[in-house]
Amino acid sequence: MIDRLIEKIEKTKNPTVVGLDPRLGFVPGFIKEEAYELYGKTPKAAARAFYEFNKAIIDAVYDLVPAVKPQVAMYEQYGPEGIKAYIDTILYAKEKGLVVIGDVKRSDIASTAEAYADGHIGRVKVEDEVHEVYHEDSITLNPYLGYDSIEPYMNHCKAYDKGLFILVKTSNPNSGEIQDLDVGEEKLYERVGRLVSKWGEAVMGKRGYSHIGAVVGATYPEQGTRLRQLMPHTFFLVPGYGAQGATAKDLAGCFDQNGLGAIVNSSRGIIAAYQLEKYKNKFSDKEFAQAAREAVIDMRKDLERVL
Numbered sequence: 001m002i003d004r005l006i007e008k009i010e011k012t013k014n015p016t017v018v019g020l021d022p023r024l025g026f027v028p029g030f031i032k033e034e035a036y037e038l039y040g041k042t043p044k045a046a047a048r049a050f051y052e053f054n055k056a057i058i059d060a061v062y063d064l065v066p067a068v069k070p071q072v073a074m075y076e077q078y079g080p081e082g083i084k085a086y087i088d089t090i091l092y093a094k095e096k097g098l099v100v101i102g103d104v105k106r107s108d109i110a111s112t113a114e115a116y117a118d119g120h121i122g123r124v125k126v127e128d129e130v131h132e133v134y135h136e137d138s139i140t141l142n143p144y145l146g147y148d149s150i151e152p153y154m155n156h157c158k159a160y161d162k163g164l165f166i167l168v169k170t171s172n173p174n175s176g177e178i179q180d181l182d183v184g185e186e187k188l189y190e191r192v193g194r195l196v197s198k199w200g201e202a203v204m205g206k207r208g209y210s211h212i213g214a215v216v217g218a219t220y221p222e223q224g225t226r227l228r229q230l231m232p233h234t235f236f237l238v239p240g241y242g243a244q245g246a247t248a249k250d251l252a253g254c255f256d257q258n259g260l261g262a263i264v265n266s267s268r269g270i271i272a273a274y275q276l277e278k279y280k281n282k283f284s285d286k287e288f289a290q291a292a293r294e295a296v297i298d299m300r301k302d303l304e305r306v307l
Contacts, residue, residue, distance in 0.1 A: 001099070001137050001138050001157070001161050001162050001163035001205075001211055002163055002205040002207065002209050002210065002211050002213070002235055003205045003206050003207050004099060004137070004161075005066060005067060005099050005137075005138075005163070005235070005263065006205075006207050006209065006235075006260060008066030008067065008097075008098075008099055009066045009260065009263065010260075011066070012063075012064060012065060012066050013300070014064060014065055014066065014296075014300045014303070015066075015255075015259075015260075015262060015263045015264055015303060015307070016064075016065045016066075016263070016264055016265075016266065016296060016299055016300060016303065017065065017066070017067040017068060017069045017101060017237070017263045017264065017265045017266075018057065018061055018065055018067075018068045018069070018265075018266065018267070018270050018271065018292075018296065019068075019069045019070075019071060019103070019239075019265050019266060019267025019268075019270070019271070020054050020057065020058075020068050020069065020070040020071070020089060020093075020267075020271065021070070021071040021074050021103075021267040021268070021271070022049075022050040022053050022054060022074055022271065023074065024046060024049070026053070026268065026271055026272040026275070027049050027050070027053045028053075028274075028285040028286065028288050029285060030285065030286060031049050031052050031053055032045075032049050034049075034052075035048040035049040035052070043078035043079050043081050043082060044078075044081040046078050046081075046082070047075070047078050047081035047082045047084060047085040048081075048085070050074070050075065050082070050085045050089075051085040051088050051089060051092075053271075053288075054070075054085075054089045054092070055089075055092055056288070056289040057270075057271050057288075057289055057292050058089075058092060058093050058096055058098070059096075059289065060289035060290060060292050060293040061270070061292060061293055061296050062093075062096035062097065062098055064293065064296045064297065064300070065098070065296060066098070066099055066263070067098055067099040067100065067101055067137075067263060068093050068098050068099075068100055068101070069100075069101040069102075069103050069237075069265055069267075070086055070089055070090065070093075070100070070102060070103065071103040071267070072086055072102060072103060072104045075089075086134075087133075087134060087135065090102070090134065090135045090136060091135055094135065094137075099137045099138070100135070100136050100137050100138070101136065101137065101138045101139070101140070101163075101165065101237065102120060102134060102136030102138070102139040102140070103139075103140050104116075104120060104136075104139045104140060104141075105140050105141065105142050105167065106120070106139070106140075106141055106142070107141060107142035107143070107144055107145050107149055108145065108149060109145060109148070109149060110148045110149065110151070110152065113145075113148075113149045113150070113151075113152045113153065114152040116152075116153075117152040117153040117155070117156050118152075118156075119133050119134060120133075120134045120136055120139050121134075121136060121137075121138070121139055121153060121156045121157070121160060121162035121163075121164075122155075122156040122159070122160060122162075123160075136162075137162060137163060138162060138163030138164060138165060138213075139153075139162075139163075139164060139165070140164075140165045140166070140167065140215060140237070141153065141164055141165070141166050141167070142166075142167050143166050143167060143168075143192055143195070143196065147195075147199065150164070150166065150199060154199065154202060154203055154212065157203045157211040157212065158202075158203055162211070163211045163212070163213060164211065164212045164213065165213040165214060165215050165235075165237040166192075166196045166199075166212065166213070166214055166215065167192075167214075167215045168189055168192050168193045168196055168214040168215060168216055168227060169189040169193075169215075169216050169217055169220055169223045169224070169227060170215060170217050170239075171217025171218060171219045171220070171239045171240030171246070172217070173219075175217065175220075179192075187223075189223060189227070190226065190227070190230060193214065193227045193230050193231050193234075194230060194231075196212060196214050196231065196234060197210075197230065197231040197233065197234050199212055200212035200213075200233065200234055201233075204233065208233060209233055209234065209235045209260075209261070210233055210234055210235070212234070213234055213235040213236060213237055214227065214231060214234050214235075214236055214237070215236075215237050215238075215239065216236045216237070216238055216254060216262075217238070217239055217240045217246075218238045218239065218240035218241050218246030218250050218251050218254070218264065219240040219245060219246045219250070221246075221249075221250040221251070221252075221253055222253075224236070224238070224250075224251070224253045224254045225252075225253025225254075226253075227254075228253055228254055228255075228256070228261065232256070235261060235262065235263070236254045236261060236262040236263070237262075237263055237265065238251060238254050238262050238263065238264045238265060239265045240265075241264050241265065241266050241269070241299075242266045242268075242269030242299070247302075248302045248303055248305050248306050249305075249306060251264060251303070251306055252306040255306070255307060259307035264299075264303060266295075266299055269295060269299070270292050270295045270296055270299070271292055272288075273288075273291040273292050273294065273295035274287065274288040274291035274292070276295075279291040279294065279295065282294075
C-alpha cells in the first residue's frame with residue numbers, strides 16, 4: 001500500500017488527502033431535498049445524500065489527489081444505511097484509482113483486534129467462503145493497548161498489501177494532556193513514535209517506508225519535526241491543516257529531504273469549500289464540487305512552498 005501511495009503522490013505532485021467527512025450542513029440543499037423526497041427525513045436519506053455528495057467530490061478531484069480519507073463516525077451515526085454509504089464511497093473512490101484511508105481509529109485487545117482487522121483490511125470467513133467487507137487500503141489505529149492490539153493488523157498488511165496509520169501526536173488542542181507526559185527522559189508521544197517505528201520494521205515497502213505509518217498533527221510543528229528525526233522510515237498522515245489552523249509552513253518538518261514522507265489531510269476546507277468566504281462568491285451551491293476542485297488546487301500550490 002505504501003508504495004502505491006507514494007507513486008500516486010509523485011504522479012499527482014500533490015501530498016493531499018481529501019477527508020470525506022460529510023455532515024448534513026455541508027451537503028447542498030438540492031441534494032438533501034432529492035434524498036428527502038425519496039426516503040423522508042430519515043437516516044436512509046442522510047446516507048443517500050452523503051453518497052451523492054461524496055461521488056461529486058470524488059469526480060471533481062480524483063485526478064488531482066492521491067487519496068481520500070472517509071471518517072467512519074460520520075457514517076456510523078446513521079446506522080446500517082450510513083455504513084453502506086461508507087462502503088459504497090470507498091468502492092467508488094477505488095474505481096477512480098484513489099488510495100483509501102479508512103479513518104476508524106480502532107483499538108482493542110487481541111481477539112477483538114483480530115475481528116476488526118479481518119473486517120477492515122483482511123478477509124472474513126463465512127463457512128467455506130471468504131469475503132472482503134470494507135475494502136480500505138489503510139486504516140487508522142489507536143496504540144494505547146500496546147503491541148498485541150496492533151499485531152493482528154500487521155499480518156494483513158503483509159498478506160493483502162494494506163497499511164496502517166497509528167496515532168502518535170494528534171492535532172486536537174488537548175492532545176498534550178496525555179501525549180506530552182514525561183516518560184523517563186522523553187515525552188510519551190516520542191516513546192510511542194519509537195514503538196511505531198520499531199513495529200514498522202516488519203512490513204517495509206520497496207521505497208524505504210513502512211506500511212505502518214503515524215498520525216502526526218500539523219498543529220504541533222516542533223513535535224512533527226522531532227518525530228521525523230525519530231521515525232525516518234515512517235510515513236506520516238498529517239491532520240490539522242486549514243480549518244484546524246495549521247498552515248503550510250507548519251508542515252515542513254514532517255517531510256523528508258526529498259519532499260516525501262507525509263500526506264496532508266484537509267476535510268471541510270475542501271468538501272465544504274463552497275461555503276467558505278474565499279469561494280462562496282465564485283461558486284453556487286450547485287457548483288460545490290468545482291469549488292472543492294479549486295480548493296485542492298490552491299492547497300497543492302500552498303504545499304509546494306515547503307516541498
